[in-house]
Amino acid sequence: MTTNLIELEVDGGIATLVLNRPDKRNAMSDEMRTAFIDALERVAADKAIKALVLTGAGKGFCAGGDIAGMERRMNAPAGEVGFNGWHRQQRVHHTQALLHTMPKPVIAAVNGAASGLGADTALACDFIIASEWANFSWSYILRGIVPDGGGMYFLPRRVGLVKAKELIFTGRKVDVDEALALGIVDRKTSGETLVADAQSWAAELSRGSSTALALGKTILNQSFELSAHQVFAQGSQAQGICYTSSEHRESVMAFLAKSAAKE
Template identity: 60%
Template sequence: MNTAVKLPEFITVSQHDAVATITLNRPDLRNAINDQMRAELIAAFAAADVDPAVRAIILTGAGKGFCSGGDIGGMRARLDAPAGEVAFNGWKRQKSTHRGVAAIHGVSKPVIAAVNGAAFGLGLDMALACDFIIAAEGAKMSMSFVKRGLVSDGGGMYFLPRRVGLSKAKELIFTARVVEPAEALALGMIDRIAAPESLLAAAHAWAKELTIGSATAVALTKEIMDKTFERSDEEIFAMGREAQAMCYTTAEHRKSVEDFLNKTAK
């Protein structure tokens, strides 16, 4: 019996050199996230994580926006649910949301968010879950949750203070004001700015720079550094020792040392 395989509808993936580009693809709705897109996003990041040909990842949006946040249809369905089911249904949806954000943040390879337009609400949370952010001139960003009577549910309350500091993060979340690239760069909310027409080229060039070293060393370093603020110095040192012992055994390390010694001997 043949089983039909459902092809992705709301996510596209391309690869050039060792860089995979994962694109949110609902441009007519400014790439608002629905359940199917989230599942496809998780699958795309999982596939990139285990593919040895992929060394870095770019996350971007199709059309004029990066991601406008959660799909309003899902919000409407949540409000229409029987009162006694709202909380548990919401809890289950939040688990799904957090799996999506964890897929971005937890991937073992460097991830660059190429913010090509509006990144609001969950869309901005997803960008913040990436290791680096490059935004196009004219892009607009907002932690817009309070305007919907909600809290930042996609990791923004975790990621944003680590970029801009606690008090500034509170101000941006409490006011839900729109931040443009120049201010975002000054705050440390994003890392680089590019012209819209060269955004993806700039992101790709940056991603290629992140692929020149040992994939093993990068993966282990990312895993440790992402825990730096939560662990004690001794715990980080211990994780570093374990990671270094693993690196000693890799073919990448052996080849690097041999190449260096052979060059020195000549």
């Protein structure tokens, strides 16, 4: 699947989605977001796709929200600014939720600057692998706004509350080595092999049961908000579903056959 703004390729069960607006450092316009949502929904629905790698074209991962779009919103009639902003937020949150709740592993392969919404988009993925050219900044404060792409939820869970406040209050740039030390980045690799390394990692993460992975991810995503009792209860329900899956049955039968052959 290819559009002017989004490229999506699938190889060996691994989808690679490229934000393709390099002349704007892949800043997210409304049109690009629509194409992004369509691509994410396709990946989520396609059972043949086992994992997703997200990266950016050119020198940047994603420079955040499109400044031209911000200008248009400010120039809207006064009585429409609030509702227009609310409507845009619904689209932003839907996009980030698609990444966060994707029922398969999602890896952000950060090839350059991830700023504002771009940094939040990386955090909405399960894992982040970054090149030596990557950097991160929650630069919303410099535009007089707050992180609206999940940064106030995801960042404290990676770096702790106090450090998250410092990064959000200052909007300063974090280079890849500091990001790795803080836990923002999970792995660092060469820019030349970044996407290939991300794809290899995605294949490793998605070798197991797709059913068990999707159910386990759903519970893990909520585990900081749920009580132990609730996690156990959801785990029991998920396990009941796993018991009925063909993946569970086939793996158990293969194990029993192998054991019988050794006797």
